[in-house]
Amino acid sequence: MLQVKHILENKEQVxxxxxxxxxxxxxxxxxxxxxxxxxxxxxxxxxxxxxxGNKKSKEIGGLFKExxxxxxxxxxxxxxxxxxxxxxxxEELNNIEEKFRNLLYQIPNxxxxxxxxxxxxxxxxxxxxxxxxxxxxxxxxxxxxIVKKKNIVDFETGVKITGAGFPVxxxxxxxxxxxxxxxxxxxxxxxxxxxxxxxxxxxxxSGIGTGQLPDKEGQMYHVTGDNLYLIPTAEVPITNIYxxxxxxxxELPKKNCGYTPCFxxxxxxxxxxxxxxxRLHQFDKxxxxxxxxxxxxxxxLNDMVEHVKELVRKLKLPFRILRLCGxxxxxxSALTFDFEVYSTAQERWLEVSSVSNFETYQSNRLKLRFKKxxxxxxxxxxxxxxxxxxxxxxxxxxxxxxxxxxxxxxxxVLQKYTGFSKI
RNA sequence: AGUGGAGUGGCCGAGCGGCUUAAGGCGCACGCUUGGAAAGCGUGUUGAGGUGCAAAUCUCACGGGGGUUCGAAUCCCUUCUCCACUACCA
Numbered sequence: 001m002l003q004v005k006h007i008l009e010n011k012e013q014v015x016x017x018x019x020x021x022x023x024x025x026x027x028x029x030x031x032x033x034x035x036x037x038x039x040x041x042x043x044x045x046x047x048x049x050x051x052x053g054n055k056k057s058k059e060i061g062g063l064f065k066e067x068x069x070x071x072x073x074x075x076x077x078x079x080x081x082x083x084x085x086x087x088x089x090x091e092e093l094n095n096i097e098e099k100f101r102n103l104l105y106q107i108p109n110x111x112x113x114x115x116x117x118x119x120x121x122x123x124x125x126x127x128x129x130x131x132x133x134x135x136x137x138x139x140x141x142x143x144x145x146i147v148k149k150k151n152i153v154d155f156e157t158g159v160k161i162t163g164a165g166f167p168v169x170x171x172x173x174x175x176x177x178x179x180x181x182x183x184x185x186x187x188x189x190x191x192x193x194x195x196x197x198x199x200x201x202x203x204x205x206s207g208i209g210t211g212q213l214p215d216k217e218g219q220m221y222h223v224t225g226d227n228l229y230l231i232p233t234a235e236v237p238i239t240n241i242y243x244x245x246x247x248x249x250x251e252l253p254k255k256n257c258g259y260t261p262c263f264x265x266x267x268x269x270x271x272x273x274x275x276x277x278x279r280l281h282q283f284d285k286x287x288x289x290x291x292x293x294x295x296x297x298x299x300x301l302n303d304m305v306e307h308v309k310e311l312v313r314k315l316k317l318p319f320r321i322l323r324l325c326g327x328x329x330x331x332x333s334a335l336t337f338d339f340e341v342y343s344t345a346q347e348r349w350l351e352v353s354s355v356s357n358f359e360t361y362q363s364n365r366l367k368l369r370f371k372k373x374x375x376x377x378x379x380x381x382x383x384x385x386x387x388x389x390x391x392x393x394x395x396x397x398x399x400x401x402x403x404x405x406x407x408x409x410x411x412x413v414l415q416k417y418t419g420f421s422k423i
Numbered sequence: 424a425g426u427g428g429a430g431u432g433g434c435c436g437a438g439c440g441g442c443u444u445a446a447g448g449c450g451c452a453c454g455c456u457u458g459g460a461a462a463g464c465g466u467g468u469u470g471a472g473g474u475g476c477a478a479a480u481c482u483c484a485c486g487g488g489g490g491u492u493c494g495a496a497u498c499c500c501u502u503c504u505c506c507a508c509u510a511c512c513a
Contacts, residue, residue: 040472040473040474043472043474046482047472047473047474047481047482047483048481048482050481050482051482053494054481054494056493056494057492057494058494059493060441060493061442061493061494062441062442064441065441065442072493073493075493076492076493076494077493078493079493079494082493083493367471373452374468
């Protein structure tokens with residue numbers, strides 16, 4: 001969430017910035033400012049009473065020690081009365097603070113100055129593209145037909161076991177998944193990211209920390225028996241490693257990568273969009289995460305984009321990079337670049353990575369700070385990116401690399417991981 | 424999962440209703456001392472929030488939340504984590 005101080009000091013700038021999200025935040029921001037004032041007034045009242053109470057209690061302690069029992073008892077009665085008022089005021093303060101927090105949770109991150117305004121993905125700005133879209137032979141097929149024929153991804157069995165969106169990868173299909181995971185992890189480690197294997201279930205505090213809760217609860221699978229959530233992305237557990245920490249400035253940047261399955265309910269999705277591997281409830285992804293000094297976060301965002309570029313390039317997939325417009329930007333992000341690869345048989349672009357700078361939006365919720373010597377701790381910046389999400393990469397590879405015989409050619413960089421060059 | 428025990432500052436560890444303003448130690452930082460260092464001595468050593476131009480000052484935090492009390496690290500309830508034993512299991 002945004003820092004209150006930042007809102008107070010940059011009211012107009014915040015409201016103006018949020019317009020890019022097609023959000024008129026005027027009322028909301030004003031409510032927050034008003035409530036903050038109310039909050040402070042209430043704090044003063046409560047703390048004054050507390051201070052007085054503390055003083056009196058100490059005096060009573062002294063009276064008892066001196067054996068002045070009657071005076072002490074009289075003082076007790078007096079304080080007891082004052083407590084009622086204090087309790088009421090404390091309750092009032094609690095209410096204000098809860099309301100205040102809820103309002104703050106509602107305000108999305110302020111988009112970076114370079115974010116284009118716009119409402120849908122149509123308004124995203126293409127900033128880069130690379131690679132040649134292959135011309136497929138007559139009779140080329142979409143990936144869902146190829147994987148069926150080759151028996152490497154079995155959707156029907158997944159439906160039987162769990163439901164739609166939970167495919168079973170088989171044989172060389174499974175092997176290809178594993179190859180991609182290992183390839184992505186090795187590349188990440190080469191770029192200096194330390195690998196972690198995090199939990200796949202997270203608690204409520206972690207969900208709030210990275211911004212999935214309270215707003216996007218419906219998108220995660222909720223294990224109600226234990227009040228845990230299946231991770232929608234490794235971003236959540238990996239970033240939460242640093243929750244409640246005060247790092248030394250010289251420990252920055254923190255760079256982590258991790259492979260995890262991801263679980264998304266994707267309520268409301270249907271049709272061509274979800275066909276085959278296009279949109280799944282469970283999918284594999286390698287994620288890269290950084291915690292950095294605020295002065296460096298945009299340089300780092302660039303580095304992360306370059307890292308992802310290199311991955312897609314090595315897989316020889318045609319891709320483009322989009323700067324997300326305000327309307328398409330996630331709640332917590334200040335600037336996001338999406339990577340899309342071209343899936344030739346479907347004749348459409350598929351999003352395979354999203355690289356974002358959250359500035360202090362997450363770290364403020366996470367209480368993730370760093371400190372230089374004796375200076376006051378300050379919030380770090382957090383970033384993350386998919387590097388990469390597997391199913392759509394697989395879809396594009398399968399479609400783009402099908403040859404005249406209907407076989408799938410494995411890109412050279414993957415062959416040492418797969419152990420075969422064709423499926 | 425059951426039963427019992429325990430969670431105190433950067434770390435160890437005392438305190439078990441009011442001289443706690445959290446003892447003592449270790450570590451760390453600075454100073455004195457020294458040719459230099461060690462030892463020794465001295466000083467300091469958390470975070471959040473409020474008031475104030477500032478100096479300063481107040482509030483909150485002893486795993487988390489709630490309660491009892493004029494007053495809670497200390498008593499009660501609840502929850503989490505760790506340890507031990509029992510049961511189960513890859």
